[in-house]
Amino acid sequence: MINIREFLGLTYYTSTLDEFLNEFDRNNHQISESQKKEIEKYSRIYALRDHSSSSDSKKIFWDNF
Numbered sequence: 001m002i003n004i005r006e007f008l009g010l011t012y013y014t015s016t017l018d019e020f021l022n023e024f025d026r027n028n029h030q031i032s033e034s035q036k037k038e039i040e041k042y043s044r045i046y047a048l049r050d051h052s053s054s055s056d057s058k059k060i061f062w063d064n065f
Contacts, residue, residue, distance in 0.1 A: 005011065
């Protein structure tokens, strides 16, 4: 099947800066300490968001009063 966008030459524009950054990311796989900390922080946040505990959801704030 023919891709109509490619056939007509309608491709997305990629700036030279984006090309440079993509090439840089492909060639440099080292992660800095701050990037590691960000990855750990957000993986914890995502885990808490995606796997909420059922015991906390059954508690009602007004039960303590």
